[in-house]
Amino acid sequence: MMQQAAIPLGLELRVLANSPDESAAKVIVDTRLGDYRDLSVLREFAAGCDAVTFDHEHVPTEHIKAMAEQGVQVHPGADALVHAQDKAEMRRRLTEIGVPCPAWRTVETAADVAEFAAQNGWPVVLKAVRGGYDGRGVWVCDDENEAATVVANGVPLLAEAFVPFERELAVLVARSPHGQGVSYPVVETVQEDGICVEVLAPAPGLDAEVAAQAQRIALKIADELGVTGLLAVEMFDTADGLVVNELAMRPHNSGHWTIEGARTSQFEQHLRAVLDLPLGSPSMAAPYVVMANLLGGDDPDTFKRYEHVMAHDPGVKVHFYGKEVRKGRKIGHVTALGADLDDVRARARHAAVYLTTGEYT
């Protein structure tokens, strides 16, 4: 998806891939194969690049530092990115700058969790400090026994109070090295089993003051943490106000709607930000935009259902990621736009459900 944005800007991309079968490798001519955990691979890769950025958060912080010390423009930098890599570090820093978070502490034993629950109540949400993704690395524990099972996995853990939320929101902002910031409209993300299935832009019925507050929080985080590039801030909308859940520092699933739905797609915005070019307009291309994820179903042959979806709704946009279909895996998304939210949402859902299951909704 970054390549779609790079082509019109006249930017040439180079990608470091694990294998030539990866989605990006299929559409980027200058593909280098190698292990992103190997500093010598990273150094060779970066030679001659104007800027280096990431589409995941797993590149070791110390390698990013080492590259930056040698003059490579790495965006986001290690000091910012660590907050998207390490949830304990994120909570520490957000608390320090006064951003609303759930009660939290790092825990090492089930007794630590019980002690935390004594103050904040059960259930307690345990999160792997590093490496979680799409609901993996997150456990909602109702008692000390359940906590003990999670602790036995042996991974460093963060305990957070369970937040009774009304819905989940996300704010996507961009910040450039020279400090320009821009925020997209606040969106609602609809989750099932910890995986985002639908994004509604803008978040329906959100109070304008709350929306502005959400954008201020996201821009503040970007500024205080020195983020360069995109920052996605996932929030809980609760009866007591907004609470920050997670951070990501890259183009994010909650921003895929921007490809057709905003004047500047998140991918173009990220490229402009990491190259320190002036940022693009985040304004919407239609009153409502709905993105629905395509999650791999039982039948891997989604292509045969393609024709129906295209014929049924000539305005829906289908995006496939060129990934092998596996049950539950995000293999693509669809986007619908229009003036009537219910209609737009129904169109996106129909396309997503039909493409993945063949069921007619």
Add this chain to the structure above:
Amino acid sequence: MMQQAAIPLGLELRVLANSPDESAAKVIVDTRLGDYRDLSVLREFAAGCDAVTFDHEHVPTEHIKAMAEQGVQVHPGADALVHAQDKAEMRRRLTEIGVPCPAWRTVETAADVAEFAAQNGWPVVLKAVRGGYDGRGVWVCDDENEAATVVANGVPLLAEAFVPFERELAVLVARSPHGQGVSYPVVETVQEDGICVEVLAPAPGLDAEVAAQAQRIALKIADELGVTGLLAVEMFDTADGLVVNELAMRPHNSGHWTIEGARTSQFEQHLRAVLDLPLGSPSMAAPYVVMANLLGGDDPDTFKRYEHVMAHDPGVKVHFYGKEVRKGRKIGHVTALGADLDDVRARARHAAVYLTTGEYT
């Protein structure tokens, strides 16, 4: 630009290029180098492709026929494409199906031209039957002496009556092998020295009945000629009605506005058409869309003026084609969208003029 459309559709492109420096070769992994005039090269290239199409009209008709006879899906087919390759063939067929054309005849001598002028008046427009492009291969002759100079070039010529037009229009339609057709809104193309500098979508102030008639003409041509893929029909808007000027059977400069300005870009539409997939919605993403071409200026370093344009107008979209800058060459385009035509047009012009000349308009 085709690659931008192919990525989300999950389609893998293969391109036949003359050199690895060509724009398409820079962004398409499966690039084959070879001469499109060589049938054996074309055959090898086509092996394993679901469909083969073109981004220019110069592949020899007989090679296209030979490929199709061997079962290659070539769109548009030779019988249709010949009307975009051979202007005499085009005039003959359009006249046959009752499409309004200027008076015309093929000519071999200056005396032929004079005879034609005796009936239709001077000036006479002489056109190379094959190979013209962007004003090249077109000569407006005021008398027999001028005609004699053109005839002396030795290329087969078509004579056409000079059409006193009010403005130039273009209609872009798509037609799929199973016969589905779709028309984009009629646009106005603004030419300078025979080169399109600006496209206004929709054509400002065009009478709805004339617009519908223009679309009917274009769809009729696509249907009667058996076009598969895109067809761009350039027309003159005259006091006596519409007159067809030129045909192109590929994504066309007059349709670049659709990338952000329509729900389905012309490149996505062409891919859908040549693969016989249902066609996408041609509806506009904003009330007015203006595309301005970037023509190479004296200073080849356009990139340094990029920042100003981006900072000046965060909503304007810049497209570079990755071509070396040569004086007068189309090296990219810019697109602006909005509700006020004058404003949108001024924004597109400012960006285009500044990017190519550094002048502030």
